[in-house]
Amino acid sequence: MITRHHLALALICGLILGGALAGFNPLILVVILAGTGIGAILPDIHMKRPKKTCLLTVAWCIVLAGRRVCIPVICGIYRLVPGIRVRSDDKRLTHSVPGILLYFILLAGIARTVVILSGDCIPALPVMAFLEGLLMGLVFHFAEDLCTRKGIAVFFPFTTTGIHGSIRPCDIYDNRIPRFHIQHGSILIVFLLLMWAEPALAEYLVPLGLLGTGTCIVSMVCQSEVRIDHGTGQESTSPDATMA
Numbered sequence: 001m002i003t004r005h006h007l008a009l010a011l012i013c014g015l016i017l018g019g020a021l022a023g024f025n026p027l028i029l030v031v032i033l034a035g036t037g038i039g040a041i042l043p044d045i046h047m048k049r050p051k052k053t054c055l056l057t058v059a060w061c062i063v064l065a066g067r068r069v070c071i072p073v074i075c076g077i078y079r080l081v082p083g084i085r086v087r088s089d090d091k092r093l094t095h096s097v098p099g100i101l102l103y104f105i106l107l108a109g110i111a112r113t114v115v116i117l118s119g120d121c122i123p124a125l126p127v128m129a130f131l132e133g134l135l136m137g138l139v140f141h142f143a144e145d146l147c148t149r150k151g152i153a154v155f156f157p158f159t160t161t162g163i164h165g166s167i168r169p170c171d172i173y174d175n176r177i178p179r180f181h182i183q184h185g186s187i188l189i190v191f192l193l194l195m196w197a198e199p200a201l202a203e204y205l206v207p208l209g210l211l212g213t214g215t216c217i218v219s220m221v222c223q224s225e226v227r228i229d230h231g232t233g234q235e236s237t238s239p240d241a242t243m244a
Helices: 003-022 026-041 055-069 071-079 097-118 124-146 176-197 199-222
Strands: 162-164 227-229
Touching: 003 026, 003 055, 003 124, 003 176, 003 199, 026 055, 026 124, 055 071, 055 097, 071 097, 097 124, 124 199, 176 199
Parallel strands: none
Antiparallel strands: 162 227
């Protein structure tokens, strides 16, 4: 999906699960959502620099930072495995389960190092909340791209088997992505109303948050004609990811 879709859908899901994890603590929720937004952008390492300065330039800078800091390390780790050859500009690096896990572990390690070096200057709780949001954003990005024609390469670089759906993000005649926004927003509203109308449900915030975000993801997959392709999930430099 294109950047604005990734951000919007991820932030709605982030409000549901993040609200549950934060107990609707405004400060912690904002930190979680910041992490979610960044995590929803980071995997698109093939994003090209916008021709003019705009909001998309901020997203490009975030992607560039991740690409410069983490991708060389990920490639180095893969190259230690006999027979594995990868390129640093291959989007499959961050659109696979191993890639997402490695990306998050590296970022979490950097955050942990910053906290340790800062002594007591940076509280651990906001950093943990940010990392929770970051992981959520990475997972949401992964699930959203799974529904598109380009799809994901599930266990790249160990196999090129891919999973993809039938959505073309730039097809203005396909109303499924706008429908996803409405569905996700409706689930968020129901979640918030339940919490407001039934205070007794507060102790079930996390299970309800997981149920809400799970429903969002499953509903996208079910409407996207998702299927497995052996030998797909190929590298793409499609301009889709450079649009907002």
